[in-house]
Amino acid sequence: MDIDGLTNLPGYLDADGQRDLLATVDALPWREDLRRRVQHYGYRYDYSRKKVDADEFLGPLPAWAGGLAERLHRDGHAPRPLDQVIVNEYQPGQGIAAHVDCVPCFADTVLSVSLGSACVMTFSLPKAQRRVDVLMDPGSLLVMRGPARYDWRHGIAARKSDRWQDCVIPRGRRVSLTFRTVLIT
Numbered sequence: 001m002d003i004d005g006l007t008n009l010p011g012y013l014d015a016d017g018q019r020d021l022l023a024t025v026d027a028l029p030w031r032e033d034l035r036r037r038v039q040h041y042g043y044r045y046d047y048s049r050k051k052v053d054a055d056e057f058l059g060p061l062p063a064w065a066g067g068l069a070e071r072l073h074r075d076g077h078a079p080r081p082l083d084q085v086i087v088n089e090y091q092p093g094q095g096i097a098a099h100v101d102c103v104p105c106f107a108d109t110v111l112s113v114s115l116g117s118a119c120v121m122t123f124s125l126p127k128a129q130r131r132v133d134v135l136m137d138p139g140s141l142l143v144m145r146g147p148a149r150y151d152w153r154h155g156i157a158a159r160k161s162d163r164w165q166d167c168v169i170p171r172g173r174r175v176s177l178t179f180r181t182v183l184i185t
């Protein structure tokens with residue numbers, strides 16, 4: 001990977017693990033106030049204030065999220081214990097604008113586990129006019145740390161298919177589980 005601090009690990013979850021997690025999150029309530037549906041665990045993230053504080057504590061991670069958070073930490077993918085999870089749902093045609101995850105809110109390492117459909121995430125480094133596409137396969141783990149987390153922006157284009165190595169990959173519904181460590185100031 002030619003982005004310092006970015007690791008893409010296909011096959012982090014096996015097919016049974018993917019199916020079980022998707023069924024679990026699908027049985028839980030979604031927040032509907034953004035353009036895409038989300039679920040927050042551990043701490044609520046305030047998108048308009050770009051803030052997380054102690055008042056937003058929702059309780060410890062539920063077992064399904066806590067188990068995966070522990071595995072990510074134990075496997076060495078996250079240097080600190082992970083205590084916040086955002087579940088994102090993308091229907092075909094939905095995306096997420098290019099952004100850097102809130103710097104004062106979250107520690108260095110941000111991780112995303114993909115379920116459902118494959119999708120291309122675009123990393124961009126505006127000051128160097130660089131763009132790099134990364135294919136996120138279902139079951140994969142993407143780890144962003146250091147420059148990949150702080151210098152590069154990441155986003156998902158709002159479109160119904162992706163071009164990847166001269167192929168067109170139609171998008172289905174994708175659900176991502178994103179893990180972070182909250183920095184309470």
Ligand SMILES: O=C(O)CCC(=O)C(=O)O
Nearest residue numbers: 086088096101112176178
């Ligand atoms: O869907 C993803 O994999 C990433 C989502 C994301 O960038 C975020 O929640 O900050």
Ligand SMILES: [Fe+2]
Nearest residue numbers: 099100101154
């Ligand atoms: Fe992000």
